[in-house]
Amino acid sequence: EPEVTQTPSHQVTQMGQEVILRCVPISNHLYFYWYRQILGQKVEFLVSFYNNEISEKSEIFDDQFSVERPDGSNFTLKIRSTKLEDSAMYFCASSGGDKVPDTQYFGPGTRLTVL
Amino acid sequence: AQKITQTQPGMFVQEKEAVTLDCTYDTSDQSYGLFWYKQPSSGEMIFLIYQGSYDEQNATEGRYSLNFQKARKSANLVISASQLGDSAMYFCAMRYNAGNNRKLIWGLGTSLAVNP
Numbered sequence: 001e002p003e004v005t006q007t008p009s010h011q012v013t014q015m016g017q018e019v020i021l022r023c024v025p026i027s028n029h030l031y032f033y034w035y036r037q038i039l040g041q042k043v044e045f046l047v048s049f050y051n052n053e054i055s056e057k058s059e060i061f062d063d064q065f066s067v068e069r070p071d072g073s074n075f076t077l078k079i080r081s082t083k084l085e086d087s088a089m090y091f092c093a094s095s096g097g098d099k100v101p102d103t104q105y106f107g108p109g110t111r112l113t114v115l
Numbered sequence: 116a117q118k119i120t121q122t123q124p125g126m127f128v129q130e131k132e133a134v135t136l137d138c139t140y141d142t143s144d145q146s147y148g149l150f151w152y153k154q155p156s157s158g159e160m161i162f163l164i165y166q167g168s169y170d171e172q173n174a175t176e177g178r179y180s181l182n183f184q185k186a187r188k189s190a191n192l193v194i195s196a197s198q199l200g201d202s203a204m205y206f207c208a209m210r211y212n213a214g215n216n217r218k219l220i221w222g223l224g225t226s227l228a229v230n231p
Binding site for chain 2: 056058100108109
């Protein structure tokens with residue numbers, strides 16, 4: 001069964017450093033997403049990506065964040081200068097693009113720790 | 116604005132019993148979808164079941180069913196015949212089903228513990 005994969009599973013970085021989180025969405029999916037979950041808090045939407053451009057983003061997704069689909073399979077989230085409050089689990093998801101239900105399937109997550 | 120409320124931070128259930136996890140939502144939209152996801156201790160987010168706002172019947176997927184009461188704006192998840200492997204966090208989420216907005220809005224989740 002096709003699945004979303006994410007690397008690395010854990011990332012520890014120093015405050016101010018750049019990190020790139022990588023995702024391989026399900027191959028025939030058209031929409032890609034990043035969410036984050038700070039420990040003990042609700043899951044928060046960051047950004048959605050369709051047809052090689054951002055289709056929607058949240059207030060959290062400021063200039064420090066960027067997304068890219070560098071080739072036909074990978075989807076990346078870059079945080080330019082990490083802050084302590086960026087520590088969270090980051091989930092990548094993808095969906096087929098059908099109107100309804102367009103279920104989003106999630107990867108296993110990358111746990112980012114900013115020291 | 117859309118909002119999801121899960122009022123049960125933690126629930127316990129005896130193995131083989133049924134359990135209902137509550138979810139209420141707030142939206143002014145007519146077309147929307149409700150999703151339930153399971154998050155085991157390992158951390159991944161697993162899709163369980165979907166209910167569309169126009170679906171006339173309650174959704175079912177194996178041991179999972181959704182008690183959808185549109186007038187009350189509730190979409191409770193029912194797990195029948197609980198198993199030890201059902202111990203996890205359960206999240207209710209909602210999205211618009213119109214336009215290009217596809218982001219999911221999430222509740223805080225309910226932690227379910229299944230006792231042997």
